[in-house]
Amino acid sequence: MSVVELITAALLAIGVFFYFAGTVGILRFPDVHSRLHALTKADNLGLMAIVIAAGLHFGDGWIAGKLALIWLLALFAAGMAAQLVARAALSPEHNA
Amino acid sequence: MSLAFDLALCILILGAAALAVFGRDLFGSIVFFIVYGVLIALAWITLGAVDVSLAEAAIGAGVTGVLLIGAWQGIRDGGGGEPEAPTPWPLHLAAGGAAAALCGVISFAVLSLPGHDGLAGEVPENQGALELGNPVTGVLLGFRAYDTLLETLVLTAALAAVWSLTPSQFWGGIPGPNHVKPPDGVLASFGRMLPPRGLIVAVYLVWAGADAPGGAFQAGTVLAAVWILIVLAGLRDEPRLSRLPLRALIILGPLVFLGVGLIGMLLGAPLSYPEGQAKPVILVIEYALTLSIAATLALLIAGPARRR
Numbered sequence: 189m190s191v192v193e194l195i196t197a198a199l200l201a202i203g204v205f206f207y208f209a210g211t212v213g214i215l216r217f218p219d220v221h222s223r224l225h226a227l228t229k230a231d232n233l234g235l236m237a238i239v240i241a242a243g244l245h246f247g248d249g250w251i252a253g254k255l256a257l258i259w260l261l262a263l264f265a266a267g268m269a270a271q272l273v274a275r276a277a278l279s280p281e282h283n284a
Numbered sequence: 285m286s287l288a289f290d291l292a293l294c295i296l297i298l299g300a301a302a303l304a305v306f307g308r309d310l311f312g313s314i315v316f317f318i319v320y321g322v323l324i325a326l327a328w329i330t331l332g333a334v335d336v337s338l339a340e341a342a343i344g345a346g347v348t349g350v351l352l353i354g355a356w357q358g359i360r361d362g363g364g365g366e367p368e369a370p371t372p373w374p375l376h377l378a379a380g381g382a383a384a385a386l387c388g389v390i391s392f393a394v395l396s397l398p399g400h401d402g403l404a405g406e407v408p409e410n411q412g413a414l415e416l417g418n419p420v421t422g423v424l425l426g427f428r429a430y431d432t433l434l435e436t437l438v439l440t441a442a443l444a445a446v447w448s449l450t451p452s453q454f455w456g457g458i459p460g461p462n463h464v465k466p467p468d469g470v471l472a473s474f475g476r477m478l479p480p481r482g483l484i485v486a487v488y489l490v491w492a493g494a495d496a497p498g499g500a501f502q503a504g505t506v507l508a509a510v511w512i513l514i515v516l517a518g519l520r521d522e523p524r525l526s527r528l529p530l531r532a533l534i535i536l537g538p539l540v541f542l543g544v545g546l547i548g549m550l551l552g553a554p555l556s557y558p559e560g561q562a563k564p565v566i567l568v569i570e571y572a573l574t575l576s577i578a579a580t581l582a583l584l585i586a587g588p589a590r591r592r
Contacts, residue, residue, distance in 0.1 A: 264474065264477065264478070268471065
């Protein structure tokens with residue numbers, strides 16, 4: 189097992205850990221905002237680790253760049269969706 | 285792909301399908317239907333069918349999912365839906381029996397067809413005549429173009445059906461609720477950031493469609509998503525449905541497609557491309573279809589007119 193493969197495996201494990209933790213958070217946390225907190229952390233950090241792992245695995249600058257772009261777009265989309273859900277979950281007078 | 289991945293994917297697909305069908309809660313069923321669409325898109329990728337995968341993810345999971353959620357909202361706001369009157373079990377039995385019988389008849393019809401391995405052998409042999417690098421585009425807009433022509437007409441007819449639900453005082457008005465959002469809000473900034481990128485992706489998809497995975501349906505869906513995002517962010521309102529340019533845009537793709545088929549009839553063979561000119565004609569159809577599909581999908585989601 190080469191050094192790159194070891195790093196890839198470690199990053200995958202980190203990604204899976206964040207996704208697992210996020211899933212547990214969605215199932216166990218009491219209210220919408222706590223659950224959102226768990227979900228977005230898992231999405232951003234977990235996806236980041238997996239994207240870096242995939243980039244290392246393919247070892248190609250173009251593929252790594254495209255993967256990074258996917259992560260960036262997912263980051264934006266998840267962040268926006270989380271904001272919208274959080275606002276919708278607030279009481280109507282806060283919902284401006 | 286490894287066997288373990290394929291097996292896990294199969295189990296997930298079957299699980300999502302079962303939860304979508306047997307779920308007690310309507311909203312949960314819709315969510316699992318969307319999950320099912322995404323998983324099916326993954327399955328198409330493992331089979332190497334990137335075109336189909338893109339279409340499934342965009343239309344099967346995306347557009348259909350939004351339409352279903354809209355329908356669910358409509359049912360809930362209408363006060364109907366969830367608590368259904370229990371149907372007697374003989375009715376269940378009869379419905380199940382009828383479905384099984386239909387399934388049997390269709391299976392028999394398909395299995396009794398003379399065996400041949402589809403178009404897989406013939407397409408590469410004849411693809412050169414169309415000068416298209418992507419065999420899927422060759423089938424969709426060349427060898428089986430009439431299927432695609434009918435699909436686009438079905439889409440237009442679906443929009444006409446949605447519009448036919450318009451209350452008469454709103455006919456030709458503006459569809460959907462009025463999305464007024466603070467101009468510095470999250471959605472407004474997102475709605476300014478994403479559309480330019482979406483446009484680039486859509487142009488790339490339709491431009492690459494001749495020689496690589498992509499095409500009118502995929503690009504049209506991306507454009508429709510951009511349209512919907514702009515409306516949701518409150519940056520632009522939906523257009524008035526009575527506007528002539530809008531209606532022309534909706535009918536442009538099917539009209540160009542039909543026109544090419546009719547010109548073929550004048551030249552000798554209906555629904556055929558002029559010899560040697562197939563590729564430019566196909567590209568014109570693709571570009572026109574992209575715009576029409578985008579407008580049609582976006583307006584399908586917007587629904588019938590609800591304001592003057």
